[in-house]
Amino acid sequence: MENLKRLIAKYTAPGPRYTSYPTALDFSKDADKKNLERLAMPAIPDASLYIHIPFCSNLCRFCGCTTSLGRDSKSADEYLGLVETELSNWREAGMPKRLLRQIHLGGGSPNFLSADQTARLGEIVRKFFDIADGCEFSAELDPRTLTPEKVEAFAKIGVNRASIGVQDTDEKVQKAINRVQPQSRNLEAVEWLRENGILSINADLIYGLPLQTRETFKKTLSDALELKPARVALFGYAHVPWVKPAQKSLEKCGIPTSDEKAELFILGKRTFEEAGYEFIGLDHFAKPGDELIKARENGTLHRNFQGYSTRAGVDLFAVGLTSISETKTSYRQNFKLMEEYKKSVEAGRLPIERGIVLDGEDILRRAVIMDIMCMLRVDYANYGIDFEKKFGGALEKLEGMKSDGLVEIRAGGFSVTPLGRLFLRNIAMLFDGRLGAHKNTFSKTV
Numbered sequence: 183m184e185n186l187k188r189l190i191a192k193y194t195a196p197g198p199r200y201t202s203y204p205t206a207l208d209f210s211k212d213a214d215k216k217n218l219e220r221l222a223m224p225a226i227p228d229a230s231l232y233i234h235i236p237f238c239s240n241l242c243r244f245c246g247c248t249t250s251l252g253r254d255s256k257s258a259d260e261y262l263g264l265v266e267t268e269l270s271n272w273r274e275a276g277m278p279k280r281l282l283r284q285i286h287l288g289g290g291s292p293n294f295l296s297a298d299q300t301a302r303l304g305e306i307v308r309k310f311f312d313i314a315d316g317c318e319f320s321a322e323l324d325p326r327t328l329t330p331e332k333v334e335a336f337a338k339i340g341v342n343r344a345s346i347g348v349q350d351t352d353e354k355v356q357k358a359i360n361r362v363q364p365q366s367r368n369l370e371a372v373e374w375l376r377e378n379g380i381l382s383i384n385a386d387l388i389y390g391l392p393l394q395t396r397e398t399f400k401k402t403l404s405d406a407l408e409l410k411p412a413r414v415a416l417f418g419y420a421h422v423p424w425v426k427p428a429q430k431s432l433e434k435c436g437i438p439t440s441d442e443k444a445e446l447f448i449l450g451k452r453t454f455e456e457a458g459y460e461f462i463g464l465d466h467f468a469k470p471g472d473e474l475i476k477a478r479e480n481g482t483l484h485r486n487f488q489g490y491s492t493r494a495g496v497d498l499f500a501v502g503l504t505s506i507s508e509t510k511t512s513y514r515q516n517f518k519l520m521e522e523y524k525k526s527v528e529a530g531r532l533p534i535e536r537g538i539v540l541d542g543e544d545i546l547r548r549a550v551i552m553d554i555m556c557m558l559r560v561d562y563a564n565y566g567i568d569f570e571k572k573f574g575g576a577l578e579k580l581e582g583m584k585s586d587g588l589v590e591i592r593a594g595g596f597s598v599t600p601l602g603r604l605f606l607r608n609i610a611m612l613f614d615g616r617l618g619a620h621k622n623t624f625s626k627t628v
């Protein structure tokens with residue numbers, strides 16, 4: 183424990199979460215949109231689909247997502263119309279019918295939609311896409327506004343995996359973050375999901391929130407286990423009031439220090455490991471035999487804007503406000519402001535606001551960073567270059583991490599140790615060629 187605290191103090195620093203490389207901070211409004219459109223056209227039809235639903239019934243003070251207070255169901259009706267028009271615009275632009283291997287509904291809160299609106303969303307997906315057998319179809323759900331009718335509607339459109347936002351079950355913490363959600367709501371939500379055949383349930387928790395203590399967090403962890411989730415995501419609260427001014431108000435409640443945050447994470451990690459979960463790395467835990475663990479074993483684990491994904495090698499095609507798409511050589515992001523998104527879509531255009539086309543250097547560094555984040559190992563021979571010459575400086579720094587027990591270096595490569603899984607972002611940062619300009623903009627790595 184003391185050693186771990188020492189290492190956390192040594193390595194904690196602002197750094198990317200590497201849901202993409204380069205990170206979104208390198209996306210530019212000046213990127214050549216025509217080129218981004220051209221690069222969006224696929225070599226193979228297979229794809230993952232992401233749809234962003236940017237509404238919530240109530241805004242949590244810690245939240246870093248692009249969302250807004252949805253006032254009525256009219257705004258959601260209008261938004262679904264825009265999503266459908268965006269997809270029509272893509273079809274007009276020559277996008278073939280894609281074969282979906284994975285679908286994710288995120289936000290915001292997808293269950294801001296009514297049951298009828300969810301059914302409509304399912305029709306829109308089926309109008310523009312084919313769905314592969316065994317497609318993983320997931321939705322982020324907020325237990326506070328879930329109802330049996332909504333769960334039934336999600337099951338009917340094919341949702342087979344749900345991420346439940348639990349965050350913290352202590353009432354004082356919940357009041358501070360403006361998210362009051364009794365454990366009874368969480369239990370009800372998972373019961374409805376299981377009754378409707380949605381058996382793969384993730385529980386999302388956050389450590390480092392105001393007023394969290396060891397004791398309150400112990401109870402949150404045991405409440406999370408009571409839900410019997412297949413996976414757990416234990417995210418560190420990212421305090422970035424310069425990006426999200428609403429977070430400023432949390433400072434007066436008392437945000438845990440880095441040391442206290444580290445203790446909360448260690449407590450969570452130990453609790454889940456003792457309960458039989460495997461630490462995937464960074465912030466994810468899964469039961470043995472889970473698809474995430476299998477995906478790591480067979481080399482198909484991937485990292486994208488939704489976190490870890492089991493479908494490496496296919497494009498991420500994202501629609502809706504602010505959504506980010508990924509191809510082998512580019513990223514593109516839709517407009518973040520509803521008015522601009524709407525104007526662009528209704529004018530028959532593709533609503534791309536910014537993006538980046540990767541050069542050879544980016545593609546190489548992305549491959550190395552994703553191998554660290556997903557496979558926990560790097561084999562120099564895989565990249566077709568003289569790796570030790572190209573990354574000599576990074577490998578020198580890696581020696582220090584070896585002394586701290588974070589990596590094992592062998593002839594021809596290195597692997598991340600179980601201890602090193604806590605410091606994946608720090609290890610990946612050694613191979614990041616673009617860190618300098620944005621270094622202090624990111625949340626802390628541990």
Ligand code: SF4
Pocket residue numbers: 237238240241242245246247249289290291324347
């Ligand atoms: S945490 Fe979820 S429910 Fe809360 S504001 Fe953010 S997206 Fe909405």
